[in-house]
């Protein structure tokens with residue numbers, strides 16, 4: 215089956231193609247069947263708690279399985295803590311882009327180069343509509359929203375981003391665009 219990412223416009227640029235409670239609930243077999251070969255991973259509150267470095271066994275297992283299934287992986291993080299992003303990427307043995315400035319396109323282009331993939335073959339998994347999902351949709355890739363691992367996060371995110379994000383999620387759910 216060919217991956218036909220529906221191009222999004224307007225408000226729908228913030229709407230994910232897929233949602234999951236957490237990354238470990240995303241079926242890698244399903245991603246394969248959509249012809250996705252590369253997965254871009256947000257770091258904070260997607261793989262680990264904000265500014266933390268402990269990765270759960272479940273997440274490690276999912277990443278291992280993704281590698282075994284032949285997915286190319288990379289971390290795309292807006293974090294300014296470049297050393298931490300680098301350490302995490304080294305521990306997972308995946309390439310990374312730090313200070314990515316999502317939803318800007320440049321970080322995604324850099325990720326495509328690292329992954330050696332085209333946009334049609336890529337997906338992003340992240341916990342924020344206005345960075346991960348908006349950026350992914352602008353870049354024309356399959357976008358997957360997960361719930362943040364923990365409520366602790368960057369103050370700007372909590373105060374500025376989350377309230378309109380919750381409103382949009384309610385809106386998308388009402389229209390039937392989000393499966394949970």
Ligand SMILES: [Mg+2]
Pocket residue numbers: 256257258259260340341342
């Ligand atoms: Mg995040």
